[in-house]
Amino acid sequence: MAKQAPWAVWKIVAVMLGSLAVAGGLFWASAAVGPAGSTTRPADAPATDPGFGMSGLLTLLGAAAVALAVICVGWLVLRWHRSQPTWKRKAKLPPKRR
Secondary structure (H helix, E strand, O other): OOOOOOOOHHHHHHHHHHHHHHHHHHHHHHHHHOOOOOOOOOOOOOOOOHHHOHHHHHHHHHHHHHHHHHHHHHHHHHHHHHHOOHHHHOOOOOOOOO
16 A cells, blocks of 8 residues: 655644634534423423433534544644654663762
């Protein structure tokens, strides 16, 4: 398999900013929908778990978008670390005492 060129930094930043914008929109939509189970229902209806409504789904997708942004930040840090020369990355330990 041929070696592929790594992603450009601007693409990683664009994905990170896009995922943060999507996460903000999903969290806003989750708040706009309101908590699941806030609708009125008959007293004899079975209770449903409030976490599994549309609001919960949008919150879950927003959290996934935030996780993608965190992965992109880690990817940028790793790219920056690997761009440093090896002699700069090595820890300079003090000389041993005798």
